[in-house]
Amino acid sequence: MNTFEKIYDEVRRIPKGRVASYGYIAFKIGNPRLSRVVGYALHVNPSPGVIPCHRVVMKDGSLTPAFAFGGLDAQRTLLENEGVTFLQDGKVDMKKHALTL
Secondary structure, eight states, X not given: OOHHHHHHHXXXXXXXXXXXXXXXXXXXXXXXXXXXXXXXHHHTOSOTTTSOGGGEEOTTSXXXXXXXXXXXXXXXXXXXXXXXXXXXXXXXXXXXXXXXO
């Protein structure tokens, strides 16, 4: 399995209503230094309906301004539709929704 396949496999494991950071995914695939590679892999996601890249956010709960499949508003809408809540500053409530190591 190549690195992108490992990333996609890990992202598929994020349940609805939860989020993970790029660093979390990198750590889970065995190299915590690959968070930028995770971002690139999700940007070229070959199966957006199957690989839920909208569930990956920045470590502080910020949404990615480069969300590849519809922009920032689309990512927020997809997350809200899954029950993810946001703080007043527009960031995901990471204490409530983030997967932790």
